[in-house]
Amino acid sequence: MASEIGLALATGILGGGVYALMAAGLTLVFGVLDIINVAQGILVVLGAYLSYVLSVHLHIDLLVGLLITVPAMFVIGVVIYWLFIRPLRGAERTSMTLLACFAVALIIEGILYREFGSNYVSLNAWYTTASLHVIDFYLPDIYLIGFGLAIATVIALYLILYQTKFGRAVRATMQNQTAARLVGIDTNRVAALTFGIGTGVTAVGGMVYGAISGGFTPNSGYDLISRLLAIVILAGMGSIGGAMAAAVFMTTVEAFVDIWQPDWSVVVFYLAMVIVLTVRPQGLFGRSAARAQ
Amino acid sequence: MAPNRARFIALGTAAGMVTLLVAACGSSSPSSPSSSAPIVIGTSLSLSGDFSADGQAYDRGYKLWASDVNKAGGILGRKVKLIIKNDNSDPTTADTNYTDLITVDHVNLLFGPFSSLLTAPTAEVAHRYGFAFIEGAGGAPIVFDEKLPNVFDVSLPVANELDPFTAWIKSLPASQRPTTAAYPMANDPFATPQVELAQSQLQPLGIKTVYSKIFPEETPDYLPNADLVAAAKPQLVVLGSTDVPTVASFMHGFEAQHFLPKAFIAAAGPDQGAAFTSAVGVANANGMMVPDAWYPGYDNAASKKMVAEYVAEYGGTASDVNSDVAEAYSVGQITAEAVDHLKTTDGAKIVAYLHSGVTLSSVQGPVQFNSLGENVKAIAFIFQWQNGKFVQVLPANAAGSVKILYPKPAWSS
Structure with a gap:
């Protein structure tokens, strides 16, 4: 039993890192743009497919391939913003962006079905089945890599947000878009770049997801989006570090439930979210006051 | 008098509407062919969603059958036309699709959807409108528990799929038999019944259950989940899986935990040909087992012809043809045989005929239905990956079986 608990703790924490990677873009985009990007699930899958193409057709290692997929996804994110999000204005903007993101998800899913069909594909590399021996169990390398990438991503996003001029513009836009515009910040540019960064980061999550999932199809995004939204809501919408902590909390709870009653793990996953939000409606790391925009 | 008159008019209108409704329902029930118009067959398939890989294979199987039938002149001299609606793997949508097929498209016949999860509710729709519901993927107990007279599953009943495997374990000398077993199961009507039955058969042999969840x-x-199974260190793993990713995840997890069971059988996944081997690697697939009633090398003339046609139409090799295609094709064959024999598409007559004990033939072998609509002639086989080839291994004395690879070879990567 001790080894099972140790294993659950380890996989819970490391698995949380993987989910944080997938949720980072979602929380960043919400924090800056007030957009609940329901296309995040399919963007993760798109990232996985890009890694698949590079790995299978061009024989580029999954990790090395990130040097290509992250910029590619950044560009895709900027294009999505300019084509689908930017034209939406007015009081109905929030609900309209929700619909626009859903449309984007359907379009991407349709393209993926057309290009790759409905058969499962998977990402393989030597580290997808290798592991590190710790006490009396093994930690899968891909989980360790995913956790490491999650930490690196959170640090990178913090550096961008707090150590650069662009980051100051992002935070100003986050706090008050009108005031940011008055002091000369091109909020449209900031928004487009933020959406691009959020989507680019998702490429990393997509690669790790593709490597741990055992196989994915264009439809796999639906299983992901509800979990990612739950993590981001629990964290407090817009909190990147909070998303990491919330993801670790949720997956650890799930891993412990798996020991005794795995068919309850999904229920407990969402139950934990409901309980936390009942006590703290703004989420674990969210601010109590709504952002003024 | 005015209120009475108004009431009379209202009653008359209502009666008229009911009459029209009854007439409409009557016209949507299956009827005998009376012209040279095509026989329209409707079905709902999971072309997207969780079951899309299987749904698309079914789509190909149905279309391949329809193409073959039309090349041979059709049924009763009439061409066959398929109407296939996408249910997105959702039972409610499938329900609506079949209602539309019957009441809006006025189809003559119905083919079943993919998976027991969708067959159970949609069979009721077909029954309500008097259609025979011939299907190939609704073999789980939840389908037959409904005791609907119009359901006919041309494939092997799910619950008994692992019987040859448990019989083989029982036949092993005690020294070679696994002493412990794990039974991880996906919460699915296809996966759980067969694994639970296997567990109930293996436990009395003294094989201790160390994990069953x-x-x-x-x-x-x-x-x-794979890590927890590995931590229990069972010598035998019977996995209630529904697809390739589930099996691949367990295999990856076992390998990462440096855990190798003596025998590993999965309810589904290893039967998916290249989709499986590309996910786990050809070498790691070595020794993996899966139950099924059909495989591309099945020694049956109609089956061989279908496999050749499939490869000609869709490319790839014979090993890329999964059993979904054969199941779908069999649905078409059994339907055609019944209609040809009866010279009608009348649902009630088809149901009576299929319940008569008649033995029909399909690419999966002989088909005969019991009172529940289960195919009692279907034979369960166990298949295994051996050095990149998918071969039949059990029952050991069955024609075409080769020697089983046991214990499972080590992971290769």
């Missing part, structure tokens, strides 16, 4: 079917990551 049901995990959610829709989860993005099965590695934590």
Whole structure:
């Protein structure tokens, strides 16, 4: 039993890192743009497919391939913003962006079905089945890599947000878009770049997801989006570090439930979210006051 | 008098509407062919969603059958036309699709959807409108528990799929028999019944159960479940899987934990040909077993012809043809044989005929239905990956079986 608990703790924490990677873009985009990007699930899958193409057709290692997929996804994110999000204005903007993101998800899913069909594909590399021996169990390398990438991503996003001029513009836009515009910040540019960064980061999550999932199809995004939204809501919408902590909390709870009653793990996953939000409606790391925009 | 008159008019209108409704329902029930118009067959398939890989294989199987039938002149001299609606793997949508097929498209016949999860509710729709519901993927107990007279599953009943495997374990000398077993199962009507039955057969042999749990079917990551099974160190793993990712995750998890069971059989996944081997690697697939009633090398003339046609139409090799295609094709064959024999598409007559004990033939072999609509002639086989080839291994004395690879070879990567 001790080894099972140790294993659950380890996989819970490391698995949380993987989910944080997938949720980072979602929380960043919400924090800056007030957009609940329901296309995040399919963007993760798109990232996985890009890694698949590079790995299978061009024989580029999954990790090395990130040097290509992250910029590619950044560009895709900027294009999505300019084509689908930017034209939406007015009081109905929030609900309209929700619909626009859903449309984007359907379009991407349709393209993926057309290009790759409905058969499962998977990402393989030597580290997808290798592991590190710790006490009396093994930690899968891909989980360790995913956790490491999650930490690196959170640090990178913090550096961008707090150590650069662009980051100051992002935070100003986050706090008050009108005031940011008055002091000369091109909020449209900031928004487009933020959406691009959020989507680019998702490429990393997509690669790790593709490597741990055992196989994915264009439809796999639906299983992901509800979990990612739950993590981001629990964290407090817009909190990147909070998303990491919330993801670790949720997956650890799930891993412990798996020991005794795995068919309850999904229920407990969402139950934990409901309980936390009942006590703290703004989420674990969210601010109590709504952002003024 | 005015209120009475108004009431009379209202009653008259209502009666008229009821008459029209009854007439409309009457016109949507299956009827005998009376012209040279095509016989229209409707079905709902999971062309997207969780079952899309299987749904698309079914789509190909149905279309391949329809193409073959039309090349041969059709049924009763009439061409066959398929109407296939997408249910997105959702039972409610499938329900609506079949209602539309019957009441809006006025189809003559119905073919079943993919998976027991969708067959159970949609069979009721077909029954309500008097259609025979011939299907190939609704073999789970939840379908037959409904005791609907119009359901006919041309494939092997799910619950008994692992019988040859448990019989083989029983036949092993005690020294070679596994002493411990794990039964991780996806929460799915296809996966759980067969694994639970296998567990109930293996436990009395003295094989100790060290893990038996049901995990959610829709989860993005099965590695934590695989880790817990590996921690229990069973010598035998009977996995209630529904697809390739589930099996691949367990195999990856076992390998990462440096755990190798003596025998590993999965309810589904290893039967998916290249989709399976590309996910786990050809070398790691070595020794993996899966139950099924059909495989591309099945020694049956109609089956060989179908496989050749499939490869000509869709490319790839014979090993890329999964059993979904054969199941779908069999649905068409059994339907055609019944209609040809009866010279009618009348649902009640088809139901009576299929319940008469008649033995029909399909690419999966002989078909005969019991009172529940189960195919009692279907034979369960166990298949295994051996050095890149998918071969029949059990029953050991069955024609075409080769020697089983036991214990499972080590992971290769």
